[in-house]
Structure formats: C-alpha cells, structure tokens
Amino acid sequence: MKNDRQQLEQLRQSIDECDEALLALLKKRQGFVEQLVAHKQAAGDAVFVPEREQAIFQRLTDRADFYGLDFELVRDILQRIMRDSYARQARIQRHISPQNQDHQPATQPHQQPQSAKSICVIGGKGQLGGFFVEQFRLSGHSVCVLDRNDWPNADQLLANKDLVLIAVPMAETETTIEQLSGLSDHTLLADITSVKHQPLQHMLKVHSGPVIGLHPMFGPGQSHMARQLLLYTQGRQPEASDWLLQQFRQWGCYTESIDAEAHDTLMGTVQALRHFVTFVTGWQLMANGQSLDELLRVSSPIYRLELSLIGRLFAQQPELYVDIWLKSEQAPSVISAFGDCFKQAEGWINKGERTQLINQFKQIADYFSHSNADFFQQSDTLLEAFRERIQSS
C-alpha cells in the first residue's frame, strides 16, 4: 500500500516535470516569434499570414498522427499560443509608439515613405475612431484627428488628405457628412457606420471623389485585428480604396464586399433584431426580480454563456444599440415579424397544442439543416472550454 502511494507521488511528480518543461518551451518559442516579428515589421510584411498558419496546421496534422495525439488537441493549443503572440505583438507596438501625441507619425513606421498616406479621422477621439488612429499611426501613416471642437479648423485639417474617415456616433453621421462638401477631388471619403445605404448615398452626393462604406464587425475592445471581419460597400472609384482594403488585410482582417441595401437588410436581423431580443430578455429578468447570482448557481454552462452574452450588451453604451434600432429601416418590420411568430407560438402553448409545436419545430430544424455551417458540432468543445473557464476562475 505504501509502495502504491509512492508510485502515485512519483507519477504526479513526472507530470509536474512535463508541465515545467512545457513552460520553458513556450518561453523559448516566444523568443523566436519576437525575432520573426521584428524582421517582418522592418520589411513591412503582414504579421498575420493565413497561408503560413494553414501550412503549420497542415504539417501538424501529420505530426499529431505520428505521435498518436488528437489533432484537435494540438490545433487548439497551437491556436492559443498564436493568439498570445498577436496580443503580445500589439502590446509591444503600443509600448514603442508615442502616446497622446496628435499629428505625429509612429516612431517605427512599417510603410515605405511613398506608401504612407495622409489621413484625417473625424471622431478620432472616440473609442473605435481612436483605435483606428492608433493602428494607422503604428503602420506609418500620418494621421490627424477632427474632434467635436475642431470644426472651426476643419478646412485645414481636411485639406489634401488621402483619406477622410468618419468615425462619429451614429446619430451624428448625417450632420457630419453634410459638412464635407469641400474635400479635395482625390480624397477617399469613408465611414464606419453600422447602416450603409443612406450614409453612402449621402457621401456620394456631398463628395465628387472616391467613396467607400466600411462596417468593421468588431468593437474597440480588441488588441489586434487578426481574424476580424470588415464588410465594405464600394461607392465610387473602387481602385482608389485598394490601398485601404490592403491595409486592413495586412492588419489581419478578412474583408467581404457587400451591396449596401443587402447589407442593411441582413443587419436588420444580425444587429437590430438580435440586440433587441437580448434587450428584452435582460428587461424580463429584471422585471421578474430574478436574482442573477441564484440563476447562475443553477445554470448549465450553455445558459451561463448566454447570460454572459446578455450582460455583454448592457456593459456597453446604450446609444450604440438604441440608434441602430431607430436608424435601421428594416428594424420595425423584422421586430414586428418576430412578434407575430412569438404570439402564434404562445397561443399554441396556452392551448396545449403539442402537435402544432412539434411540427413547427421540425420545419425550423429542416431549415437549419440546409445550411453549410459545420460549427454546430463545435459548440460542444466551445462549451466545454467555457465550463473550464468559469469554474476555475
């Protein structure tokens, strides 16, 4: 029996030694990656290269097989290590760059002088605007900011720019565009509003030069843009925005072109309705006098995850969401359509119509089964990761 205990202790010690070796290895890898990034930055190369990542994973599939390891295990660990690399790179860059110095290029520009652009970000002291100001500077562009109080100097700030980027709150987009009639002919005018049709039409009317509508599908709380999604709608002279889209890709973004009206229709569902349902869900919990902590105590991981997604909404600025509901032309009709389905299903429940409910469920399941989405199975792994996270913290 005592021998057994000793053997158990020895095994535990061996496992601890493996973990120690793992840490040393992570540190060593980090050193090589930092050298690699320094090289890339000096050469102006993209830090995130999907093809290089894919090549690494392709090779690891074979190697995992060789060792008899689960490929998903190897992939998840490598992805986690790479994520750490991107975050570290972003921190290192920030540390190097001059803080709070407007109108100054970064000290470590990645751009060759001839490709550096002259940019004005309207609303560049806002959260997302400020994020782009920083990113443009880190990439060696010359950036100035036009803030609320700077309109008296607008002519000077906007003159002769390669890019004027509108990054003001949604409610101020229209009045901002109205003041941009005097831009230089070669200036590319762009916005990052969450609706695209109206602002794009408005920009095309006010400015006769190149125009593009952008919709970054991410918030300012990011340390980097690797793997983020940027939607864009061409307005006029698409060739004039090539460098800008290329810059986003160099930052690691995926870019997707979309028609302005199709964009707004999709966003009626993707943003307006979805956030609205989340809003009402939070409201109902509050109205019900439900204790969140008691709810959490008895919640499955999937519900804790859903609660955290609800809480995420309410941790942000109300205006962001309220203005999407009020500005989206599609919002009233999709919200009303949701309300109709809700009423009908509620009626079935109150009348105990089990067969109706089951048949409707099957129809919707059929609709979902026709998608190419292969990530339904992946939610299991994701939920397991989430369970580990909430219970170990």
Place this chain on the structure above:
Amino acid sequence: MKNDRQQLEQLRQSIDECDEALLALLKKRQGFVEQLVAHKQAAGDAVFVPEREQAIFQRLTDRADFYGLDFELVRDILQRIMRDSYARQARIQRHISPQNQDHQPATQPHQQPQSAKSICVIGGKGQLGGFFVEQFRLSGHSVCVLDRNDWPNADQLLANKDLVLIAVPMAETETTIEQLSGLSDHTLLADITSVKHQPLQHMLKVHSGPVIGLHPMFGPGQSHMARQLLLYTQGRQPEASDWLLQQFRQWGCYTESIDAEAHDTLMGTVQALRHFVTFVTGWQLMANGQSLDELLRVSSPIYRLELSLIGRLFAQQPELYVDIWLKSEQAPSVISAFGDCFKQAEGWINKGERTQLINQFKQIADYFSHSNADFFQQSDTLLEAFRERIQSS
C-alpha cells in the same frame, strides 16, 4: 536581402522545432497520466479531483511568473490538456467495458463488492438513461434496464433494488411513477425530469421509502461528467441518497441542493422561456427566407456563436423542448411577461422614443452590474477562441 530571407527561414525552422518538441512532450505527459488513472481506478479513487487541479494551477501561477509568461496562456493550455485526458479516459473505459450486455457488471469495477449497488434504470435504453446505465456499470454497480416492453416483468426487474431511477421522456413520467407502488421499502426512488415539484410529490405518494429528485444540467452527448452540474431535491430519508450523490461527485459532478418549487420557478426562466425565445428566433429567420450561409458570411464571431446556439436547439428532439413548455407551470406567465416587455419596447421604437429606450437600457445595465458574476470580461477571450475555431476549420 538574401541573408535576411535566410534568417527568416531559420527562425521559422526554430519555431517548427519548438512545435515538434511540444508534441513529443504532450505524448510523454499522456503516458504518465494514463498510468496515474490506472492506479486511481484500481484504488476506486475519483478521477477528477478539483483540489489537485487547483494545486496544479496555483503552482503554475508562480512558474508562469518566473518565466515571464501570461498566466492565462498557461492556464488555458493546461486546461485543454486536462480536457483531453478526461475524454481519453472515458474512451479507454468504454473500450474495456462489455458492450450491449444487459445485467452484467463491467469487467473493471471500481467499487469494493460491499459498496456496489443494485440498480434498475427505467428508460435505460433512451439517450440520457443509457448514458447513466453505462456510467453505473463502469463504476462497478449491477444495473438492469426496464424498457417500454419490459413492464410484464416489472415486478422481477424492480424487486429489492438499492436504486430505481426513472429516465423516461417527460411526457411519460407521470404514468411511469403510477406503476411503482410495489417497490421494496429500502429502495431509493429517483427521477431525472426537468421539472421537480409535481414528479417529487407523485413519487412521495406512490412510494413510502426514500425519494430524491435529480436534474442533471447536461445532455447525453457528453463523454464524461467532470465539471458538470447536478441539481437535486431531497424528498424523504436524505441519508439513503448519500452514496448516490457521492457517486456523482466521484464522477466529477458539482452537486447543488435546491427546493423543488424554487427549482421550477428558476427553470421557467433558465429553460422554458429561454428555449422558447430561441425557438421563435429560429422561426423568424426561416419565415424571413433568410439564407443562413449569407448571414454567416457577414456575421461577427458573437453572432456566429449565437447562431450556433440556435442551431444546437434544433439539432435535438422537439419533444424535449415542447414538453418543457407544456409541463412547466411557470412557462405561460414568464412567456407572457416577456411578450409585455417586447410590446412596450417595440412601441417606443415605432414612435422613435430614444430617451425612453436609453433610460430603460441604463436601468437594466444597473441590474446586471449588481451581480457577482465575473465572467462578462471572459466572454472576450471566449469569442476569440471561437473565432479561431470557425476560421481554421
């Protein structure tokens, strides 16, 4: 320039070598863990020991610090490795256990003969029922199954059991309980229905021995129970269920006691309303003729995650959900309350009442800010992990 290329190539090779060493290390660790698990199983010890895990993470906090590594990186990687261990252990156990042989104990029982129990699982050929049959057998208990066609032999199958576990579909729970009036006095009667008050009252009426209500907050698609949540409601003679709760804890479950009526009230929100809103959301997408693939193309990671949670619901049996809506006494009132909030907010949007919406938003945000939940920040990391998953697959 050529020298530069060479240096870049050398750095990439060094990184690849680190990755190769990482794989070898993972394999080595797996070997030690397998030996450790074999030891534990022979001794009948729990495979998942939260305290041992916590000790490992405590030590790693210091070591990560020593190496200048981000603790979250180290923690995430170790958790991923441990998850792989649990899944491997479950696979190894399954491989060892005899398949499809009813009434036979597993060949590798963990229990000492005196602690092995005699168990009948009613509905043990169903998904969740079958999962428990397997788990009980793997832990060395003697398990028989009472299926739909076995009622003629019920007296024999139910006689003298330590535990009779009801694991039938929700709609059949009542009629099943009615047939259990002849159980032995010492038999522990338990169910795993998603509502607790009515079934518990019913079991107490029919059976005069020990009674407990269980609600496993997980489905049958699990390979193991480590970190899962089991809710339980005591009915009669709680000491008679000590061994059962202890068994769940040995499997790695967290167990939480809850009053039957409080349980049902909470589940009105946690299950009935939540699944209902998901159901209506899926319905609206279908009714809208929305192409899921087009939606996915323009979706942020958080929306792809939400879509995958919706798809998850429709990948399951309709009866599971429809019967929760119809059997939950709380469902009609929470659904109606949600409908009221929805109508009021919809009215504000249609009338353009921006201030009302913003004020309501702030009130709900205040309600959420009073929770102790610290996982709101964690959803960022989780979403980043999800983004990696969907884009690399």
